[in-house]
Amino acid sequence: MADKVDVIIVGAGPAGIACALTLAKAGVETVVFERGEYPGAKNVMGGILFTNSLAKLIPDFREKAPLERPVTRRKFLALNDRDAVGVETMFDDFTKPPFNNNFTVLRSKFDQWFAAQAEEAGAMILSETVVDDFIYDDNQKIIGVKSRREDGDLLANCIILADGVNSLLAKKAGMRSAFETKDFVLGVKMVLSLPKEKICERFGLESDNEGAAYEFFGGVTDNVLGSGFIYTNKESLSVGLGVGLEQACKLKIKPYELLDRFMEHPFVRKLVKDAEPSEYSAHLLPEGGYRKVPQLFTDRVMVCGDAASLVNTSVYHEGSNLAMESGFLAAQTAMQARGRGDFSAKSLLKYGEYLNDSFVLKDLKKYERMPEFLHSSPHLFNNYMDLAIELMKDYFTVDEKSKSERQTLMFKKAWNRVSMMQLLSDGYKSFRSFIWN
Amino acid sequence: MKKLTIEDKVGLTKFKVDTGKAHIKIKPEICRECADKACVTICPVENYKLDEKGDVIFAFEGCYECGSCRIACVKCGLEWDYPRGGFGVCFREG
Numbered sequence: 001m002a003d004k005v006d007v008i009i010v011g012a013g014p015a016g017i018a019c020a021l022t023l024a025k026a027g028v029e030t031v032v033f034e035r036g037e038y039p040g041a042k043n044v045m046g047g048i049l050f051t052n053s054l055a056k057l058i059p060d061f062r063e064k065a066p067l068e069r070p071v072t073r074r075k076f077l078a079l080n081d082r083d084a085v086g087v088e089t090m091f092d093d094f095t096k097p098p099f100n101n102n103f104t105v106l107r108s109k110f111d112q113w114f115a116a117q118a119e120e121a122g123a124m125i126l127s128e129t130v131v132d133d134f135i136y137d138d139n140q141k142i143i144g145v146k147s148r149r150e151d152g153d154l155l156a157n158c159i160i161l162a163d164g165v166n167s168l169l170a171k172k173a174g175m176r177s178a179f180e181t182k183d184f185v186l187g188v189k190m191v192l193s194l195p196k197e198k199i200c201e202r203f204g205l206e207s208d209n210e211g212a213a214y215e216f217f218g219g220v221t222d223n224v225l226g227s228g229f230i231y232t233n234k235e236s237l238s239v240g241l242g243v244g245l246e247q248a249c250k251l252k253i254k255p256y257e258l259l260d261r262f263m264e265h266p267f268v269r270k271l272v273k274d275a276e277p278s279e280y281s282a283h284l285l286p287e288g289g290y291r292k293v294p295q296l297f298t299d300r301v302m303v304c305g306d307a308a309s310l311v312n313t314s315v316y317h318e319g320s321n322l323a324m325e326s327g328f329l330a331a332q333t334a335m336q337a338r339g340r341g342d343f344s345a346k347s348l349l350k351y352g353e354y355l356n357d358s359f360v361l362k363d364l365k366k367y368e369r370m371p372e373f374l375h376s377s378p379h380l381f382n383n384y385m386d387l388a389i390e391l392m393k394d395y396f397t398v399d400e401k402s403k404s405e406r407q408t409l410m411f412k413k414a415w416n417r418v419s420m421m422q423l424l425s426d427g428y429k430s431f432r433s434f435i436w437n
Numbered sequence: 438m439k440k441l442t443i444e445d446k447v448g449l450t451k452f453k454v455d456t457g458k459a460h461i462k463i464k465p466e467i468c469r470e471c472a473d474k475a476c477v478t479i480c481p482v483e484n485y486k487l488d489e490k491g492d493v494i495f496a497f498e499g500c501y502e503c504g505s506c507r508i509a510c511v512k513c514g515l516e517w518d519y520p521r522g523g524f525g526v527c528f529r530e531g
Binding site: 040043045107109149248256281 | 438440441443445446447449450453473475478479481482483501502503504505507508509519520521522523525526527528529530531
């Protein structure tokens, strides 16, 4: 007979570790399975960690965690193949603690540190161990997991699936539908080493206690829906982009070729000049939004983080904080269930309620129309952005034409490209997706 | 910045290869009939290539385990699993 523990967590990412840390601090016997050589070995993200949930779990994380830089300057830029038009923000409040809960990180370092905190609190982390399947009782109820190691079967009162975007286990448990390309974005990224001084100089930063996050939209991803980014780390840049999997497949666009083109764009080229490539990586993001959130709990089982598709697919790009919050709430639920000695779906119902009442599902719900809207008109944003860049360029052109003449031409150009009906219709749909649900 | 080939890029990454134990297997008879061959387009490390006959050939060693091919393949032409614990890609930066 296999051993039994209180809680098994599959996956040592932000969701799994937030859950493990919460449980271990409360003295609950917790085992975390991680398939990587160490926590973080398989994990990639663009690079901004949103720390509102982390601050609840480890209040002094800013002194202890291997953070790269707080994000104190942001830029949002529309690109076509040669030009750039953007908005820059620098809010003085965000340049001071708690830095608006935005920090750049490199996941391999951060995840190892975060996992070590859970271990210190008493959780057991079994790295290098893949969980392949569940153990079922005579009534076909899940009561444990089968891992790919000798004597790898382990039973538990409660099993938390935090096994990431490809959650094969949530599928096996019958909690989620088939994986479809339209619900995923593929991110590709380069980490480029660059001396501190150069980073500060190029991004207008005074010290490594300041950092920049640039987000790029429009032609950067060709005609595919997606966006690019450059984030500053202490001594490197994270440069990457994400493209919708469905369209990239359909239009036969290779993601790394887009990344090459992005890095050669006149605006981007100067920022990455002479930087030394350190690592290339790729990872999927679950971008199906609220309507693609799977069944979140069943008897003895809860799903957290990317495995539960908990990513805010709007302009916010938040995921790490939703992952940690969901892990934390699953832990709360598990502890209450433990108190009752009842881990049935009915007893775990609270997990769904907690998520509904938190920013996690509230934010996803607010933007529930977004994925469908974006898929229904994938060129929409790129077309409008291209037009906006052209108009802006026309507006600032100095030549023989009078300003009135120039502006009349601009108006005609816009009119020829977008009809009033289309503008109203797109405007309405954007409004419903972005602002008022 | 010098332009890197995909081989150069993947060459920067650390792997622990589970020699002879491919975690992804393709089914040539299905792939041959597949018109899309989305795996060839989407794989971020170019692990799927076409040979001179136009058949898909696959190498598992430089795989990032991202799962894109698994989702993009709608013809069920591949068996996709994770590598053995501790093996496969090992991101140093992430």
